[in-house]
Amino acid sequence: MTPPATKVTPISGFPELLPAERLLELHFLDVVREVFELHGFAPLETRAVEPVERLLGKGGDADKEIYAISRLADEGGSGRDAELGLHFDLTVPFARYVLENAGRLAFPFRRYQVQKVWRGERPQEGRFREFTQADIDVVDVGELAPHFEAEMPLVIAEAFRRLPVGEFRIQVNNRQVPEGFYLGIGLEDVAGTLRIVDKLAKIGPEEVAALLVEAGASDEQARLCLALAAIRTEDLGFVSQVRALGVSHPTLDAGLEALSAVIAAGLEQAPGTLVADLSVARGLDYYTGTVYETQLLGSEVWGSVCSGGRYDSLASDGRTTYPGVGISIGLTRLVHLLVAKRGLTASRSTPAAVLVAVVDEESRGRSRAVATALRARGIPCEVAPSAAKFGRQIRYADRRGIPFVWFPGAGESGDQVKDIRSGEQVDADAATWTCPEVDLRPAVVTR
Template sequence: MSNPRPTKVTPLSGFPEYLPEQRIIEQHFLDVIRSTFELHGFPSIETRSVEPVERLLGKGGDADKEIYGIHRLADEGEGRPDAELGLHFDLTVPFARYVVENAGRLNFPFRRHQIQKVWRGERPQEGRYREFTQCDIDVVDVGELAPHFEAEMPLVMAEIFARLPIPEMVIQVNNRKIPEGFYRGLGIGAEDETEIQETLRIIDKLDKIGPDEVAALLVGAGRTPEQAQACLDLATIRTQDTSFVERVRDLGVAHPVLDEGLSALAAVIETGAAAAPGAMVADLRIARGLDYYTGTVYETQLVGYESWGSFCSGGRYDELASDGRNTYPGVGISIGLSRLLGLLLGKGLVGASRKTPSAVLVAVTDEGSRPASVAVATALRSRGIPCEVSPAAAKFGKQIRFAERRGIPFVWFPGAGEAGDQVKDIRSGDQVDAEASTWACPEDDLHPQVVRLEE
């Protein structure tokens, strides 16, 4: 018999695959996120992975999203139902479609959480992938959406961040009506509405190219030097309380839309300061989602790692979903989990206490006694203690090293004591008599611990 031909494996960039200890960290994050979403009354939904390409392009899809189209290899001709399908690049577009399709069966205001994979055909780099997991919450209503939901979104995220072993995160909040109203008050957009969007796009480059370059771009786009400076002055305002309102007023610009935005953002910041002090700041340079966000917008950064960009973002949208008779305004926020984990793992900022769920390795004296070891494992598992049986009846020292390499804290020795079994904490070396029907695993060792590490 000939030997099988060796297979060369070529890695695919942009499609992350985790080692077991990294997967333990990911699952911990998922558990915290999901349980917090549910604690706030957001039930789960899951949508299909594909949408018509026309919908993906028409509902917030930009050319740079590089949508992945799908087809069958055995496709025999054009005009098939699956000929123009693409993988969704976010969860907002499929959620908007889901709301319209199921509106008659949903109770409004409708809230949901959704944790799924999404795909974007962009150039892979640190923290950016072609396949990644997003964790979304949204609230949608019919016709009108109460503004208090805009304050609820960042509070849910602040609670999640407080429960995760990560550096401090700050949620930056703005309201799109503030820059829009401010620009209108300066005379920008009086004759051409596109001037407002153009100005927002240029201001959004502030972190990347700095104020001097932004001012030059604004003037080059037709703004006066005075208008350019005023736009920069607005964008530099950042406060942890509602003092941003007075600072904007001090700039001497007035417009009804500006008043609406200031009032709405002040309400969000006041709610955040009362419920989660320090978690939220008013940052008037945040623009986000120029295609569809219409009110409050959010971005989130790790303190000390601002160069990494935002891991959690969203905002209010009033016109994303419509069935021709009704509009479904909503507000949502999303955690880019794969992006966050990729950078945390890459910088060594988070770790797991072991590589396996097992808290106990049940040793095997010899293969003839394996059934006794399996019986011990069965008894432990029936009481919720994760464990595994040693794969080989090697010398006990070798079995202990097997446990050490995986971070398993306890090794169980059937029949090792005069009265029965013994269990050993291989970290301290303590070994005591134990019975599988009564032994209590320490709470901190029952499951792998995910902890924050120093870089």
Template sequence: MNAPAPRAAKVTPLSGFPEYLPAERIVEQHFLDVIRETFELHGYPSIETRAVEPVDRLVGKGGDADKEIYGVSRLAGEEGEGGEAELGLHFDLTVPFARYVLENAGRLSFPFRRHQIQKVWRGERPQEGRYREFTQADIDVVDVGELSPHFEAEIPLVMAEIFQKLPIGRMTIQVNNRKIPEGFYRGIGIDDVAGTLRIVDKLDKIGPEKVRAMLLEAGRTDDQADRCLALAAIRTEDLGFVERVRALGVDHPLLDEGLEALSRVITTGMENAPGAMVADLKIARGLDYYTGTVYETQLEGHESWGSFCSGGRYDALASDGRTTYPGVGISIGVSRLLGLLLGRGLLTASRSTPACVLVAVNAEEDRPRSNRIATALRARRIPCEVAPKPAKFGKQIRYAERRGMPYVWFPGAGDDGTDQVKDIRSGEQVDAEAGSWNPPAEDVRPQILRADA
């Protein structure tokens, strides 16, 4: 008696690890292409770092990030192996980039700029817009000893150009300088700058009344709490923020430095990307290593989703004990942004395949002719697919329709045996030669469509 066949294991999705259908993947690839091409237009070469770093380095650079690190260990480890994992998957691209700079400093030309588009992993609770595995796209500029401040103005311009090219609506880059709140807080007698920044950073989440209560609970006076909120309320698209800060009557050398630095960034933005940047003095960025300009970016109409693109200046990206490498960088949360746009149906692709032409097959013995036509079209960079079966032409047309392909090519369909191509949207069918026919430019590649367009 034969034993019963084992039951197939049930396939269930893993939350926090997004996988896209073909049409969604086309949207993602369009975003990645635009991002990469724009990075390269600004002279940022690409690097790729390994997926794992020593856990002690990840923990040391990430504060309490050890709670989110995925440890990596061998399932079939040798005897004696065990205990806590020594390697972990990187949770951002800054930590591996800092290590990369230290390891390759002798072979890099400084100031060194790079772009990096890779997966990262965080073991946090999955929810809308937050994933365990996701793609980030970073640019950074790093130098030896000192970094010219003009890079702090140039970095957000790259992002402004990307956002202009993507079909996503208006993205506003909010800019601040950490020296402004630090100098301001010290000027009103607050010594715990980091603690105050962390509280003020919650403004968008809990509102000014609760932030004020938290400031008082942390030992700030009524006057100090009111002044902190007054500073955080300042937001301008021009240099008006300087006068508004001065009107608060606080003096401190660090505050002067921060206002001057932020003025340079906003001036550069006004000259090169009008309306793309605003001075927003509530932006703090929670990570302690930011020391100068900081950035956050929101999608207009979807502010509740928070920032999709953030970063800042850090005066000690990496150090080998003798040399310090300061830098400035910014990162796009590609998966986070797509999670909103695709999940809410705000973007879609015009078709689920890169092919714009289906080459029909009259009969199986005629497939070589269809293959030759497809080869000729591809040689001229016209994406196409050969029909999988020599079915009735109505079925082959429906095959193309279901995938969004706008054209079907019929070998020898003309009265004199010439080929014909049909636009299945309009029904128009004309004679065509594979060596000269061209579809409209907008049909060659899938188009990314906005729901509100």
């Protein structure tokens, strides 16, 4: 008896792209990797799983997001595999990797990592359960020079300037600023206050104030917290604005000094790109210094597409601490939003720039030889799937966006190639013909 057909449906939060969109994503990956390597970051890949205990201990609210894993058939019945979980970011596994390999790494250690991560949160526009992140981090032994905190956003700025994302701003804060400020006004629960303020963009100032009061703050303390979060400058003016609030604390002083150094570096090397935004909190508990979030101008409703910060105690074996700073591009989130909201895609759904026509099946070998010669010279191509009429083969190429069709033996002394967009058809030799640079790879276009 034939089993009933099963309806195939998407799984929410696990995105899959069409070929042209995937080519767009690969373009983003290529650009990001190139920029990271230009800045000396070494490639790294870590395992997909970590002990759940480690994930729970390092991720703030991560216990609500972790996918635990277990084998379907655990012969021993020990259940030990259920102690593992899929990593929800790349920073926690990287910290573990540093601890395990510290004796074989040269410090300060610079790495980039492009990998899938998983979070069990509710899927919504631009937020997924499985997605790709592209991270850079620098870690050192014992002490980490503060100039690395300025370097992170500048590397991202260079990458974003090479990508078709439009204007963007990297919002920068330092966790010591709100920490010292909160302590200076008498709020001892710094982590709890930070988590509430981190909701500001989602729920607005009135709701945040109500939550602060509910958590034990006075109306005046809540007002001051919101006043601090409202400060945003493209220069060093934030320092005087904070001072005008009349709060003092040594931790606040240290945070303002560190944040000033980052913004000053941005003013020098990427004017108008870095913004001191004292509302940026970053909810994860392991951040201790500078924190970053990135927004695309005109699309601020999307939220941050690139974020990170400094962490001083995430990697420690009890004797030695390896402080670090990193920043992460939510690559899947960024690409999907650009595809859905701005209509970005690739100019064709295949890497092939040339379709080599087949005159008849008996001569397919000749067509394969042409394709081999073109590929040897770095020209992507494919051979027509069937020896149909040339009109059908041209339509096959057109549907895929392939700009050129090659006709073996069509000329008096050899082959010919046709630009199917202009209709121009000329004699050509696979050993010498040059594909126009603009057509060699799929381009980024707007639908």
